[in-house]
Amino acid sequence: MESIKIGIIGGTGYTGAELLRLLARHPRAELRVLTSRQEAGKRADALFPALRGHCDAVFEVPDPERLAACDAVFFATPHGTAMQMAPALIERGVKVLDLSADFRLKDAAEFQRWYKLEHSAPAALAEAVYGLPELHREAIRRARLVACPGCYPTAVQLGLAPLLEAGLVDTRGLVADCKSGTSGGGREAKIGSLYCEVTESFKAYGVPGHRHLPEITQGLSGCAGETVGITFVPHLVPMSRGIHATLYARLRKPLADLRGLYAQRYAGEAFVDVLPVGDHPETRSVRGANVCRISPHLGPDGETVVVLSVIDNLVKGASGQAVQCFNLMFGLPETLGLDAPALAP
Amino acid sequence: MESIKIGIIGGTGYTGAELLRLLARHPRAELRVLTSRQEAGKRADALFPALRGHCDAVFEVPDPERLAACDAVFFATPHGTAMQMAPALIERGVKVLDLSADFRLKDAAEFQRWYKLEHSAPAALAEAVYGLPELHREAIRRARLVACPGCYPTAVQLGLAPLLEAGLVDTRGLVADCKSGTSGGGREAKIGSLYCEVTESFKAYGVPGHRHLPEITQGLSGCAGETVGITFVPHLVPMSRGIHATLYARLRKPLADLRGLYAQRYAGEAFVDVLPVGDHPETRSVRGANVCRISPHLGPDGETVVVLSVIDNLVKGASGQAVQCFNLMFGLPETLGLDAPALAP
Amino acid sequence: MESIKIGIIGGTGYTGAELLRLLARHPRAELRVLTSRQEAGKRADALFPALRGHCDAVFEVPDPERLAACDAVFFATPHGTAMQMAPALIERGVKVLDLSADFRLKDAAEFQRWYKLEHSAPAALAEAVYGLPELHREAIRRARLVACPGCYPTAVQLGLAPLLEAGLVDTRGLVADCKSGTSGGGREAKIGSLYCEVTESFKAYGVPGHRHLPEITQGLSGCAGETVGITFVPHLVPMSRGIHATLYARLRKPLADLRGLYAQRYAGEAFVDVLPVGDHPETRSVRGANVCRISPHLGPDGETVVVLSVIDNLVKGASGQAVQCFNLMFGLPETLGLDAPALAP
Amino acid sequence: MESIKIGIIGGTGYTGAELLRLLARHPRAELRVLTSRQEAGKRADALFPALRGHCDAVFEVPDPERLAACDAVFFATPHGTAMQMAPALIERGVKVLDLSADFRLKDAAEFQRWYKLEHSAPAALAEAVYGLPELHREAIRRARLVACPGCYPTAVQLGLAPLLEAGLVDTRGLVADCKSGTSGGGREAKIGSLYCEVTESFKAYGVPGHRHLPEITQGLSGCAGETVGITFVPHLVPMSRGIHATLYARLRKPLADLRGLYAQRYAGEAFVDVLPVGDHPETRSVRGANVCRISPHLGPDGETVVVLSVIDNLVKGASGQAVQCFNLMFGLPETLGLDAPALAP
Incomplete structure (x- = not known):
């Protein structure tokens, strides 16, 4: 061919x-x-x-x-x-x-x-079409120009979309506490990205405002059909690859089958994996792989949903997702060239 | 002597x-x-x-x-x-x-x-007296038996006490998204704590319920004068030492000087350091030191307070705090033997 | 098929x-x-x-x-x-x-x-046939039972074989200073393999004697046609995967083209990569890949050869090499299923 | 005072x-x-x-x-x-x-x-006086200008001095296989020192020639009373602090009590710790401390001595040693301000 x-x-x-x-x-x-x-x-x-x-x-x-x-x-x-x-x-x-x-x-x-x-x-x-296939697949197929999503926005949108699309949670007061590996900061020579500055430490950054906030808000508001209010705090993790989004939302009313909601929403998606009930995804389980693993939990108070969503920021959060979009734009099988399992340990 | x-x-x-x-x-x-x-x-x-x-x-x-x-x-x-x-x-x-x-x-x-x-x-x-000197100093001085706080509860209570004591935030819907180094899991031979299982990965654990939750609730309720509702999610960071608590609370009404509130509350405290406005504490800045560094931020929505609180889980979160209590119990200067700066990098 | x-x-x-x-x-x-x-x-x-x-x-x-x-x-x-x-x-x-x-x-x-x-x-x-294809390919093809080499022995033998086969170096006084990632110690719950025991530290172990020494001696002696004498010191590196062998040998007489010797010996080998003159291989360049990258150097004294040889201990040092042998035993292309590039960073 | x-x-x-x-x-x-x-x-x-x-x-x-x-x-x-x-x-x-x-x-x-x-x-x-107190203490006391040694040269000289001073080993064909944490490369913004370039990898560098080689040769020749020949290979370890020197020398004749030689040479030295027979020092055991821990081993061949020598490159390999010299120059107790134990884990 x-x-x-x-x-x-x-x-x-x-x-x-x-x-x-x-x-x-x-x-x-x-x-x-x-x-x-x-x-x-x-x-x-x-x-x-x-x-x-x-x-x-x-x-x-x-x-x-x-x-x-x-x-x-x-x-x-x-x-x-x-x-x-x-x-x-x-x-x-x-x-x-x-x-x-x-x-x-x-x-x-x-x-x-x-x-x-x-x-x-x-x-x-x-x-331009926003290149998150799980939300905009058909538009991507027809696009001439695809804007591939940021890494944090990918993890957050895939994590909250099922709840917001179904109107199950308050659209105000959402919290996205996100953690990223250091490769998210790019391959630039800067003091803050040095090994000795990053290893064996953990910190938040950009609390007063981060460029991914408007992108997240735009995407989630699209899911909800109304403008959402979200507090987004990114953190730097002493690791190369991986994003872990811990997402908090308040249920509008009790929900019987939280995991079922996610399983149904992402049925047929090759690159979204909804974990068994009670599991906690590790970022290393997606290292090098074009997949988002998600685990929704109901918090001990019975009204706060805690969604755990992990991706490899360089793959599903960047280059892998771009190849996924490329496959769609050229009429190829969506998984072509993207079928390698993650590398762990 | x-x-x-x-x-x-x-x-x-x-x-x-x-x-x-x-x-x-x-x-x-x-x-x-x-x-x-x-x-x-x-x-x-x-x-x-x-x-x-x-x-x-x-x-x-x-x-x-x-x-x-x-x-x-x-x-x-x-x-x-x-x-x-x-x-x-x-x-x-x-x-x-x-x-x-x-x-x-x-x-x-x-x-x-x-x-x-x-x-x-x-x-x-x-x-027994709860051994958090910044909240219970006088009782500790007189105690025969001190229960030294858990590591997460130390970081969370010091981070939220000023807001709750002053009645400034909702006591429901609090969020404590906490991240801990691996030494928090103890020096026991278990698969989950192996180097190869922890390095270059990040995960949440215990979302359905963690033993530090009732301790946090008890402590914060004491500060607030009423039972608080908090969602607590611990995470494992690929590092040895350090806890980073990212705390979310909703203001009941606008607050003019958030940092001032903290600076005033902790004035005179040798082991609580309120950072300059806009700073983000790193866990390595407290590595090996008996200090909690705190930075309160007002989120972009103007109503969510985001408090960043870091400690070394083995020092201010355990053994250092125990020595601090020991000093109090024996009438010694509170900082005796605890004055070494942190080790970074 | x-x-x-x-x-x-x-x-x-x-x-x-x-x-x-x-x-x-x-x-x-x-x-x-x-x-x-x-x-x-x-x-x-x-x-x-x-x-x-x-x-x-x-x-x-x-x-x-x-x-x-x-x-x-x-x-x-x-x-x-x-x-x-x-x-x-x-x-x-x-x-x-x-x-x-x-x-x-x-x-x-x-x-x-x-x-x-x-x-x-x-x-x-x-x-049993010793499963190092670059040294024993034909025997492996015909074998019913293949003994896959240890990780250190693979890196050391591939690094020294060209010199010993050609009789260019003293067969006494060889030194193999080897460094291994922690996965070499296995997935067993033991204190010494805990994250907190390994991270941000470096140490030798087994100096008095390590089980891979007789295997190395056996293999190198086969290359040399006489019993070799080698001092082997393994070290533990705070990383999951990778072995770096730094090998020292004394030239018997001056050698014009050291890199050429290696390039010629490994011409046609799919899984041995001789680097350009002056390069230093990094273990991450082979992470997850079935390849040994080698760089021979002449030391500043003009008579000591320093060979740098890196593999992923779990792949070319274990499971990948086993699959390579499997391919040979079943008449398949030697590279089948082993063609993925390394994952870095 | x-x-x-x-x-x-x-x-x-x-x-x-x-x-x-x-x-x-x-x-x-x-x-x-x-x-x-x-x-x-x-x-x-x-x-x-x-x-x-x-x-x-x-x-x-x-x-x-x-x-x-x-x-x-x-x-x-x-x-x-x-x-x-x-x-x-x-x-x-x-x-x-x-x-x-x-x-x-x-x-x-x-x-x-x-x-x-x-x-x-x-x-x-x-x-200028070379600031290695264990070799030049009296001259340092009287010096107006002290040249503090490099990190590698400190670990290598302390490791080999006892053997060379006593004339027990060949002065040719010495090998110093050294491993350093990343802080040895300085706090400069350069790609090669980025977290993502260093973590989970290991490599040699400077094999063709490193600036510490002439310093090592000068120092060891002083110990031996003749010009020594040494091959020095530095490596980069994915950690912040620490140097591990693995030193190889050939005995001129059998030696009855290798550890005793070291123990006697360093008796009375506050900052050199000779380990019990058979031990392997870890770099983390000196993290933040002004101490060199040494363990000499006789290799399995009975004629190669393997000396393991570890320091914190920023302390005994730089700033701590400078303070030690400072104490000597000002007639203060040599250990003043340098008595903190290492921080581990």
Whole structure:
């Protein structure tokens, strides 16, 4: 079968490296272009030796013509780049998957407020589809431009959607206490991400406001059909990969079968795993895998629901989900290239 | 000055080892008896080489006479032991500090419900003082028997007391999302505590009910003057030491100076550090130190207070707090032997 | 194509779990029997949630008939089990791959000396083939019983074989300074393997003598054609997976192209990767992958060769190598089911 | 008693922070000046929250007059700074302790070869005393300028000195296989030191040549009375603190009491701990403590000595050793302020 020609823009970060790892095993994807201004001329496996033997790509300076010759282009760049380059690619028939924040917030003013940057592609923004397949599968199939969700928003939305869609909980006073591995902070040289600063410690950050809050609010409000109010506190965990969202919601009325609600909502979903009653998911159970494991609990007070939702932030929270969307956009089986079990221990 | 003769019962766990470390530096404490049935005859520093050069103690089988000759005895045992042995020691004039759960819950029925064990010393239980000096200092000074608080309850109570004492927040719907290092699980050979099971992973546990819940409820209700309702979810962090409590409460009415409330409440407290506005405490900033660092935040919705409270579970959450109580009980300066800064990185 | 029926005896440890992970992706292997006396009746994915969705196996008590109906049986047991059960299986036409130490040492007396156990199957021992494909490929193809090498011996032999086979270094005074992740110690509840005992620390162990020493000596002596003398010191690294062997040998005479020697020796080997000159392999570059990455260096003194050799102890050092042998024994492509890149970070 | 006025130049790295921690507890030291051009105006405890309550110092731009008013000045700077500033301070009667490499190598040409920098203070270099008290105590007492040893050289020299001083081993073919925690790489924002690059991995580095090699050779040659030949391979361990040196030497003739040799050599040394026969030191047993624990073993071949030597690279390998030298230079008890036990777990 013919392969699908792939370009990756900005492949030197952790989500870029993860895309390379996943696409190296994808039976239909063929990497044609891999860009990085800074590393141009260098082999990808010189930067990421884990890929030796699996990836012959060499970083190059972005060339519009070479990118336009691709069938699909992934942006694994900081925010601000995709909105500059994506519109021209779409025009020329390239399908675009953006792993950055550029097209996640439907309201350009909200984007500007949180990212301190005017949105330069409002038309593309209007067209962009939010790439959470479990909530927007059909739209993704038809999309030319997919905005892949942030890592925290993926874990939170998958965790709360069943309750909000069914109108079972208060839409005010939600709490999302989230914990992330350090790769969520990116592969940038900064003091706060040093081994010695992170290991054997735990802390919250961004309590006064984090960029994923408006994305979470937008997504959950879509589920609820009304604007939700949520307090979101992210924390940094001394580990590389993994997000654990602990979600608190107040039941509007008693619910007989909480786990059943989740099992039914996610029946048929290949990448959402509702655990047996009473289980607690570990992040390592999804390490390297494109899956969200969820366990809803009724708290001891009988009215607070506690939902535990875990993903690998680099896979279901970023690159794996992007490949999942890619499969949908190209009419491929949704699980293609995404069927490896997690690596534990 | 004359030294105070100390006995430690059950010194082979992490809280026992931490007591040995702290008391080795305490200018007035003199360790006379260190018991362990299993390790009897072995030097403590053979078990804990970090103590080489600082501790000559040898484990011995518990001997009532030798214990009764001490001025103070610490129990660093699993629950069930102190309630058997403490009453006789108290009778003979020994002051007792129990680091286990035996005397924490004032209601013996509640103890039995959570610990599956009938309480064998109801009179001692009635007499026991809860050893959280910032809430019960004067009673501790006069106590013969102190029940040292659990690690989670310490972090949660210090974090929420100012709000509850002042009646500023709803007493229902409180949330304590707590994260603990692995030493909280003890130095027992069990699969779940193995390095390979814990490292690079994060999980919740005990969502259906954890033994620290009734202790937290009891303590907070005392602060509030009414029974509080709280959802408590503990999590396991891939680190040795440290507890981070992220606490959520709903303001009853707007509050002008949240940090000021905390600064005032803890003014003069040597072991509670209220951080500057906007800061986020890291657990490593208290590693090895007998201090609780707290940072209260007002959430983006303007009505949810988010309090961040960190301690070292083995120090302020256990052995350090026990020494703090010991100092109070013997009329010593409260900070004696507890003035070392934290070790970071 | 018809599938090959597989049995695994003792699947509750880390090598057992890794076999399950690897075989779940193997296109020709079909797991028929998975035994554990202790966990009989329990689903494998209840013990190892990372396998949820990838493995439906249920532990059962070993049943000779059900095992004899398999085409191949893997032993992932402590030493002493395979030598009891393997001979009968071989008799009945089952091919056996033993991941324990039972058939590694060709000299039964040497086995008894190091493992304190008389060897009960000397005939099988005589027949057993040492399962290091890069040294014994043809014998493995024809074998009925393969003794899969230990993790340290794999890293050391692959690292030193080119020098010894070519007679380039002194065969006395070799040094193998080896470092292993904690999963090498197994999934047993023991104090020394607890998270709090391992994290943020580093130590040597077994300096007076380690069971892998005779295996290393046997293997290297085979390469050299004479008995070698080697000092082997294992160390414990605060990580789950990975072995790093740092190997020291004295050149008998100057060598022009050290890297060329290695590149030529391992040309065509799918699972040995000789790094570019000057590189230093990281264990994470092989995490989860069946590959040994090697980098030979000439030391500053011009006469000491320093070889760096890394593997994942659970994959190329155990279960992956077993699957590689399995492929050879059944005439399958050697890389079948073993082509996933490493997972980093 | 009068306090000794201290200045610290460059207090923003890990050795600087460790000096602050240690001096905060030193009964005679009074910190007067703390410099950092980059952080001038900022409180030290804002950078290092673990120091809150123990250190009121504020970073300032270096001012020669204020530094000259100190009794002692510590340089915790990258190489190249101390050789510019130290001579003027010495002239003005200030005692200088340099934690950088500027005055470690007695041969200025050798310095230039390894550090790519011409030495600008050859007279001071000639005067400088190498600050390893166990080898040069008397000279340190009289010194105006002390060059504090590197971390690896400390562990290696203390480990091999007894054998070399006694002429018991070959002086050629020595091997120092060393492993260091990540804080040895400094508190600089660089990709290679990121948490995600370091955790759960292990690697060698600098095999072709490391700057500590000439320092080690110089020190060991001094012990042996002849030029030694040693192969030194450093490795990076996924932990913050700790160095483990595994040292290999060939006995010239059989030795009856290896441990006795060490015990006798280090009798009376407060900061060298020779372990019981057969023990293996763990780096965590020295975490935060100014001690080197050593265990010499005779290898299975009966002629190779394997010495295990561990220190905390930031304490006995840097700041603690500097304070030890400081005590000697000012006629104080050598252990003053350095008597805290290690922190484990």
